[in-house]
Amino acid sequence: MFIVGLTGGIASGKSTVSAVFREHRIPVVDADVIAREVVEPGSSAWKKIKEEFGDDVLLPSGHLNREKLGEIIFANSDKRKKLNEWTHPEIHRTIMFEVLKHFLSGNRYVVLDLPLLFETGVMLSYIHKTICVTCTPEQQLERLMNRNMMSKSLAEQRIAAQMPLEKKCEIAHYVIDNTGDIDSTRKQAKRIVGILNESWEHWRIRMYIAVFAVIVFSPILYWYFVSM
Ligand SMILES: CC(C)(COP(=O)(O)OP(=O)(O)OC[C@H]1O[C@@H](n2cnc3c(N)ncnc32)[C@H](O)[C@@H]1O)[C@@H](O)C(=O)NCCC(=O)NCCS
Numbered sequence: 001m002f003i004v005g006l007t008g009g010i011a012s013g014k015s016t017v018s019a020v021f022r023e024h025r026i027p028v029v030d031a032d033v034i035a036r037e038v039v040e041p042g043s044s045a046w047k048k049i050k051e052e053f054g055d056d057v058l059l060p061s062g063h064l065n066r067e068k069l070g071e072i073i074f075a076n077s078d079k080r081k082k083l084n085e086w087t088h089p090e091i092h093r094t095i096m097f098e099v100l101k102h103f104l105s106g107n108r109y110v111v112l113d114l115p116l117l118f119e120t121g122v123m124l125s126y127i128h129k130t131i132c133v134t135c136t137p138e139q140q141l142e143r144l145m146n147r148n149m150m151s152k153s154l155a156e157q158r159i160a161a162q163m164p165l166e167k168k169c170e171i172a173h174y175v176i177d178n179t180g181d182i183d184s185t186r187k188q189a190k191r192i193v194g195i196l197n198e199s200w201e202h203w204r205i206r207m208y209i210a211v212f213a214v215i216v217f218s219p220i221l222y223w224y225f226v227s228m
């Protein structure tokens with residue numbers, strides 16, 4: 001599989017970019033969606049959360065009160081670490097399973113929308129290219145506050161819980177500048193889709209050559225060593 005990691009900071013514009021990949025029929029696996037699935041009532045992560053934080057972080061339906069849990073874990077790095085330990089292994093397993101499903105249904109190219117790609121580093125060894133979506137710290141704060149209807153202090157806490165956006169963009173192969181309007185971001189995303197399509201074609205040809213070489217040379221090597 002040719003795997004692309006899409007990352008950035010909270011509310012930096014990843015969903016705006018992933019929409020462009022989807023429009024090009026490139027499947028996107030969204031870690032935030034999976035993160036919601038692994039804390040469904042009854043799951044092992046849900047049981048640990050209930051045990052540690054009590055019924056205060058549950059809604060009457062038994063589902064997580066995400067706002068409440070968010071307030072707790074973004075204000076306390078030890079508690080956040082615990083939550084990460086309970087949820088991340090299952091999130092990463094599910095992502096790998098989703099990638100496998102795409103592979104089995106004939107897709108050889110997939111995008112992983114992973115906010116914490118560089119923080120955890122877990123998926124990096126499977127990823128061929130990385131993209132970071134960036135904006136200014138002021139825009140990030142304002143967009144997060146507006147989108148989540150969140151106070152300034154809570155939004156600042158969430159941003160501080162992640163690796164600085166600037167640092168992520170230094171590490172990534174490609175950077176999408178989301179400081180302008182959405183149209184400008186979409187144009188950059190389309191250009192990167194084109195570049196990645198070329199990368200993917202080259203990678204695919206190299207894979208075919210490697211498979212061909214193994215098929216052709218294995219019997220020759222086998223014959224050579226057996227007849228020695
Ligand atoms: C604390 C929770 C319940 C808050 O839920 P809420 O609906 O308010 O936020 P949501 O899940 O939509 O996340 C929004 C963004 O917050 C950031 N974020 C979420 N969890 C974390 C974390 N543990 N550390 C740093 N940033 C995080 C990401 O940028 C994410 O895109 C939830 O974020 C959670 O369960 N987090 C732990 C799992 C996780 O790390 N998810 C991130 C993707 S792998």
Ligand SMILES: Nc1ncnc2c1ncn2[C@@H]1O[C@H](COP(=O)(O)OP(=O)(O)OP(=O)(O)O)[C@@H](O)[C@H]1O
Nearest residue numbers: 009010011012013014015016143147178180181182
């Ligand atoms: N260029 C832009 N100009 C104005 N608003 C924008 C721009 N890009 C994104 N936004 C808005 O900022 C908010 C965050 O964008 P988006 O949801 O794409 O970020 P994200 O990185 O996917 O966030 P998260 O990972 O936290 O879910 C949204 O409300 C979106 O409409």
